[in-house]
Amino acid sequence: MAKHQEAQFLGPQQRADAWDHLQSEQFDVVVIGGGVVGAGVALDAATRGLRVALVEARDFASGTSSRSSKMFHGGLRYLEQLEFGLVAEALHERELSMSTLAPHLVKPLKFLFPLTHRVWERPYMAAGFLLYDQMGGAKSVPHQKHLTRSGALRMSPGLKRNALIGGIRYYDTVVDDARHTMTVARTAAHYGAVVRTSTQVVGFMREADRVSGVRVRDSEDGSTAEVRGHVVINATGVWTDEIQSLSHQRGRFRVRASKGVHIVVPRDRVVSEAAIILRTEKSVLFVIPWGGHWIIGTTDTDWNLDLAHPAATKADIDYILGQVNKVLVTPLTHADIDGVYAGLRPLLAGESDETSKLSREHAVARVAPGLVAIAGGKYTTYRVMAQDAVDAASEDIPARVAPSITEKVPLVGADGYFALINQTVQVGQSYGLHPYRVKHLLDRYGSLIHEVLDLGAASPELLQPITDAPDYLQVEAVYAAAAEGALHLEDILARRTRIAIEYPHRGVNCAEQVAQLVAPVLGWDAATVDREVETYRARVVAEVESQAQPDDASADALRAAAPEARAEILEPVPISR
Incomplete structure (x- = not known):
């Protein structure tokens, strides 16, 4: 169990270890995509006892899964379309x-x-x-x-x-869709999955007529590695067709x-x-x-x-x-x-x-021996989508694959949550925090709240609010880098917290403070801090300016010109749609 506790802590050391594991192990399942479906696939496969790797080119939920309507909704409007099965x-x-x-x-x-x-x-x-x-x-x-x-x-x-x-x-x-997706990924890591962000798939490996793994490139430093897997699952959402084209296999559906x-x-x-x-x-x-x-x-x-x-x-x-x-x-x-x-x-x-x-149903296809793709669906049904994808992938896994059990697997932070809600006042007293602050933290971290707040034991100032984003404590930024896989300011301000959409300054006013807080955790020197702050500010300026444009083309030109936080990310070759 101790090993799992360490795996669940997605920090710099885990990231370094994961790079070694990706290159040295034979995985049953390699999942491409760190959105809610990819994270769900990794969790489903890991809790079936399979050896799992999950790689994501950018950050958890950096695509669709952080930009939804923020609902786990029952699909009321699908009743009118007579999609009774989807609603149920x-x-x-x-x-x-x-x-x-x-x-x-x-x-x-x-x-x-x-x-x-x-x-x-x-x-x-x-x-x-x-x-x-x-x-x-x-x-x-x-x-x-x-x-x-x-x-x-x-x-x-x-x-x-x-x-x-x-x-x-x-x-x-x-x-909070972004936090939920990240928590699904952390839960997969808790059960043994090797999880790594800023790890971009740039090619596929083959043995005879079957896919046998992927080639990956570190989006931070450009390093490359080969990851071997009995089956690869493409769970990349809107990037499905681009990844499909990398495999040189004809897709069974288009996205x-x-x-x-x-x-x-x-x-x-x-x-x-x-x-x-x-x-x-x-x-x-x-x-x-x-x-x-x-x-x-x-x-x-x-x-x-x-x-x-x-x-x-x-x-x-x-x-x-x-x-x-x-x-x-x-x-x-x-x-x-x-x-x-x-x-x-x-x-x-x-x-x-x-x-x-267009259908909100999902589709799963075994595109080629050793390669499964899943797409469509909606956020609410990510767990069912994941189960279907692993069921389809089991054909390529030599060992017997157990049935899905994720219906019975609470995400990290769920166990003990209800008891802690009843202990809000006592928790607040032990850390010197107002009960409303404790409730806010419990609704973000659940029973992991002590992990978060204990980081402030040696530095009580970390339990103070971020100056220009007072809904959040300084320790939350530190925890995002130490335990939640955040590698850049953008990850923290846009996804681990929602400062980027909750304050009129969009995170610009607190970028410097947050960068200084996480610098010791992520090993940033003064030049890196400056670069992170400037990159984030450029992103915000580009977004604000694009939102004043009359059409998609002009807005896209402005937004796409902003610098990438992940300097070594490769843009996929456009494909005809």
Whole structure:
């Protein structure tokens, strides 16, 4: 068990050791991609007793998995598309994560669905919500509740009176997607998987007609290595086709990228005690409470440009503001926006050109002997996707492969979480922290909270807030570098914390302080600190400027010109789509 505890601590020493393991061991499964699906595959395979390696070119969740609508949602809108199996599956997974697998990260969230049509809409939606509740949507949260217009406005006074004729209250969830993905990867490491970020796959190895491993390149220093595996699983989301082309094998499906943009505004700009879901002409718009903010989104448009850094445009932001302002008493403006982020959904390419019509089901294919690909799906069902991928890969593994058990494997930080919630005051007293601060930490780290706070034992100043991002303690930045695999300022400010979207300065004002905090852990000298700060500032400037551009091409040109934190990352050769 001691070995597993060390493996779970994803710090500089583990990273160095992982490089040696990647080159010297024969793995059963090599997973490409550190998003939620790749991390889930690594966890599924490791808990079946397989020898697993997980490599990610950038950082955990640096693609789609840090840029979602922040929900483990049951897929209510898929009922209208008669995707009953998908809804039932999603509700089962939502309940599992909320109650057992990750209760410290996945939280119940009250929603208001405003009704806008008289006579037909209430019974129509009531039937849908009843089916939703019976399929598992109300297992550990309240059933739907119908509200008059007055009742709905009491719940959400910020809505215009003429924007609704009544409402339905129901429950879904909220999750910090980036932290959740990183925690899945840490849990895989806890069970023995060799996990390494900044490790880019640049080629495939072959023995006769089968894939026998991958060639990797360190995105930090350019070192190369060969990693041997009985089977390689491509779980790279929107990069699926690029990785597929590296293997020189014909893919069984194609992946299309759909851009989704969200804006982040202060909590006091929208007066509501519940999240709000709004119908639009194209899809739905979510207004999600997020600490001291609301997250509002999303858009749904084709994206054929830089996959690593999708850019939001002024048109995207104007669309979101236009949609939400139709129902708000006090309209939001560009000046209200503290943060913006854009992500790409990896959708299975269908016959229709409209991305909203593309399937949210996932697909698994054994592309060639020794190579499996998985794509599509949605964040909520990552565990099922992982299980299906490992089941498909078992054909190439010489040993008997045990059935999946991840339904019974809580993520690190889950065990003991509920007891610690009841001990919030005592925990706070032992570290000299206010109970609200302890609750915030428990909802980020769960029962690993002592690991985090104990780093401040020898340096009590680390238990003080980051000066220009006071929602976070200084020790959290240190812990991100020491235990959570963060290698750059961007990893800490954009993903281990959400400072990049939660403060109007987007992390620029605290970049220097955070860099100085993690420098001793990551071995940065003064020149490296300066380079990290300047690179991060350039990223923020590029993002802000791109968000003032009228179209994707001009926004992408500005965003793509910003320097990469990972200096040795190689851009994939474009493929025809």
